[in-house]
Amino acid sequence: MMSAKILIVEDEPAIQELLAFNVTQAGFQALCAADADSAWQQIRNSRPDLILLDWMLPNTSGVILAKQLRTDPHTKDIPIIMLTARGEERDKVLGLESGADDYITKPFSPRELMARIRAVLRRHTPQMPDKMVAAGGLELSAASHRVIANGVVIELGPTEFRLLHFFMTHMERVYSRTQLLDQVWGTQVFVEERTVDVHIRRLRAALESVEMDSLIQTVRGSGYRFSIN
Numbered sequence: 001m002m003s004a005k006i007l008i009v010e011d012e013p014a015i016q017e018l019l020a021f022n023v024t025q026a027g028f029q030a031l032c033a034a035d036a037d038s039a040w041q042q043i044r045n046s047r048p049d050l051i052l053l054d055w056m057l058p059n060t061s062g063v064i065l066a067k068q069l070r071t072d073p074h075t076k077d078i079p080i081i082m083l084t085a086r087g088e089e090r091d092k093v094l095g096l097e098s099g100a101d102d103y104i105t106k107p108f109s110p111r112e113l114m115a116r117i118r119a120v121l122r123r124h125t126p127q128m129p130d131k132m133v134a135a136g137g138l139e140l141s142a143a144s145h146r147v148i149a150n151g152v153v154i155e156l157g158p159t160e161f162r163l164l165h166f167f168m169t170h171m172e173r174v175y176s177r178t179q180l181l182d183q184v185w186g187t188q189v190f191v192e193e194r195t196v197d198v199h200i201r202r203l204r205a206a207l208e209s210v211e212m213d214s215l216i217q218t219v220r221g222s223g224y225r226f227s228i229n
């Protein structure tokens with residue numbers, strides 16, 4: 001499975017480093033920011049799957065940043081876990097009211113933090129329907145995240161897998177790059193249209209290994225189509 005990107009927004013270098021270490025050890029990708037401005041920059045560059053947000057930050061506090069993230073249509077769905085040194089019930093309520101999904105008090109055990117991260121990610125990850133899809137000689141299992149062509153397992157990256165899943169369930173229709181971005185990447189993601197081409201290329205390269213790359217057709221000036229004809 002794809003490893004989730006966790007953005008750590010924490011101004012204390014030692015804690016930031018510790019969090020990044022724990023997150024990476026747990027198999028996630030760690031992005032770091034020390035204040036709200038660099039957090040926004042990171043979010044624009046690479047949409048995180050979850051944000052670990054320190055309550056006390058210089059300039060813009062974690063609570064304000066959480067509220068901003070919640071009001072921006074591009075970021076409102078990114079889950080937030082608030083980190084704080086305060087243990088008071090009143091602050092916990094404030095943190096959750098600001099839009100955080102969960103709350104953890106410093107000092108925390110890495111094990112507890114990872115359990116919280118996994119729980120929040122599970123709640124937020126849209127599940128693909130658990131059934132086999134077959135088309136054009138390909139068999140795709142969303143549950144096992146596998147694609148098989150004539151008995152051969154095809155290795156695909158997570159995005160190529162979702163792209164192929166979409167195509168196989170929407171055959172013989174042309175989709176523009178924008179439509180594919182909305183359908184496969186989701187509407188709240190900051191990616192350029194040419195990203196679609198990159199992943200189409202990778203998908204075709206993977207399908208080429210079983211001589212099935214012609215299933216993905218380019219429709220000049222319009223987009224792409226999955227066709228068995």
Ligand code: CA
Pocket residue numbers: 010011012054055056057
């Ligand atoms: Ca701090």
